[in-house]
Amino acid sequence: MKGLVTQPRQNPDPIVLSPPLMNATPFEAPFERISGNAAHGLVLIADHARRALPLSYGQLGLPDAEFERHIAYDIGVEAVTRGLASLTGAPAVLCGFSRLLIDPNRSENDPTLIRQLYDGTIVPGNYPISPEERRRRLDLFYHPYHDAVAALIDEVARESGAAPLIISVHSFTPVMQGRPRPWHAGILWDRDDRAVAPLIAALAADETLVIGDNEPYDGALPGDTMHRHATMNGLAHALIEIRQDLIAEPAGARAWAERLAPILDALNARPDMHEVRHFGSPPTGQDEDPIMTTLTDDQKRDLEAAAFRRLVEHLRGRSDVQNIDLMNLAGFCRNCLSNWYREAAEADGIALSKDESREIVYGMPYEEWRALHQTEATDDQKASFEANRPKDH
Numbered sequence: 001m002k003g004l005v006t007q008p009r010q011n012p013d014p015i016v017l018s019p020p021l022m023n024a025t026p027f028e029a030p031f032e033r034i035s036g037n038a039a040h041g042l043v044l045i046a047d048h049a050r051r052a053l054p055l056s057y058g059q060l061g062l063p064d065a066e067f068e069r070h071i072a073y074d075i076g077v078e079a080v081t082r083g084l085a086s087l088t089g090a091p092a093v094l095c096g097f098s099r100l101l102i103d104p105n106r107s108e109n110d111p112t113l114i115r116q117l118y119d120g121t122i123v124p125g126n127y128p129i130s131p132e133e134r135r136r137r138l139d140l141f142y143h144p145y146h147d148a149v150a151a152l153i154d155e156v157a158r159e160s161g162a163a164p165l166i167i168s169v170h171s172f173t174p175v176m177q178g179r180p181r182p183w184h185a186g187i188l189w190d191r192d193d194r195a196v197a198p199l200i201a202a203l204a205a206d207e208t209l210v211i212g213d214n215e216p217y218d219g220a221l222p223g224d225t226m227h228r229h230a231t232m233n234g235l236a237h238a239l240i241e242i243r244q245d246l247i248a249e250p251a252g253a254r255a256w257a258e259r260l261a262p263i264l265d266a267l268n269a270r271p272d273m274h275e276v277r278h279f280g281s282p283p284t285g286q287d288e289d290p291i292m293t294t295l296t297d298d299q300k301r302d303l304e305a306a307a308f309r310r311l312v313e314h315l316r317g318r319s320d321v322q323n324i325d326l327m328n329l330a331g332f333c334r335n336c337l338s339n340w341y342r343e344a345a346e347a348d349g350i351a352l353s354k355d356e357s358r359e360i361v362y363g364m365p366y367e368e369w370r371a372l373h374q375t376e377a378t379d380d381q382k383a384s385f386e387a388n389r390p391k392d393h
């Protein structure tokens with residue numbers, strides 16, 4: 001189920017943005033809780049509702065204009081979410097800080113968690129960023145927000161006596177890299193389509209609307225808010241993306257809240273939205289590795305290289321561990337590692353001698369290392385080695 005559900009009637013409407021709001025929405029807290037009827041069973045979430053930054057961060061070195069666009073927040077989402085909360089009576093959590101500070105809709109391991117470059121803009125306040133500052137933003141902003149989301153979900157489960165239905169609200173830019181996006185709204189999802197299919201059907205019933213199914217992007221992002229709070233807990237959910245120009249003005253936001261509220265109420269009334277169900281892989285967290293699915297090939301290579309360097313460094317530090325012990329225990333030793341290095345070089349057309357590759361691993365000529373660290377093998381070690389000797393030793 002990909003692509004358009006209905007065909008576009010016309011080009012997207014012109015973009016109209018609301019006037020600057022930086023001074024109207026100062027940072028107050030990492031999240032805002034909108035109270036509602038927890039017994040109702042519906043939870044509303046808005047990750048990118050705000051563009052506020054704590055005073056100590058200034059504007060992260062960016063001019064006002066950068067806070068008028070999607071890199072700072074999801075335009076119109078706060079108004080739509082407030083409208084939905086008031087119309088449905090559902091409680092909500094709004095994130096209280098700009099995604100430029102730290103993106104709540106990313107896993108902690110995601111390379112775009114704290115963006116240094118975002119849609120052509122370098123973010124001076126994020127570059128460079130120290131591990132301490134990264135930790136600080138996780139502790140002071142990211143974690144309190146996610147704790148608030150988890151607490152609300154727990155509360156609604158308790159009060160309603162069933163699994164809550166989770167609805168997340170976002171908005172997307174009308175044009176991306178010069179290409180207009182034809183959808184008025186899109187429903188993003190990963191593997192649980194319980195809420196998705198009825199939502200798309202209800203929205204697409206209005207023939208003037210172009211509704212995307214996992215458009216403008218795919219909703220499967222391990223570690224994002226829906227994955228973390230809904231998928232991993234087997235809760236029915238959907239992420240609604242609305243084109244930002246449609247909700248940038250209060251009237252448009254109100255109209256979309258009024259359009260969505262009865263649809264969400266009808267969805268929320270279905271018993272199957274309140275059952276815990278796991279789709280695809282079991283929710284143990286053991287079977288998936290968010291790092292591997294979000295890393296680029298270059299990043300993987302860099303990390304693999306770093307792990308190799310650490311292994312080599314470790315072996316250099318543990319010169320008490322004899323090669324014969326390594327061989328007997330694990331079937332490889334420093335010389336094997338040197339050979340693997342040389343073979344990898346050879347495969348890349350780089351000529352390295354045995355001595356050169358050994359020096360890279362030992363950090364000194366092999367004979368020097370032997371003189372310094374190699375001890376006489378015991379008879380037991382020799383016997384074990386002979387018994388398990390691989391062909392190339």
Ligand SMILES: [Zn+2]
Pocket residue numbers: 047048074169170171
């Ligand atoms: Zn968003």
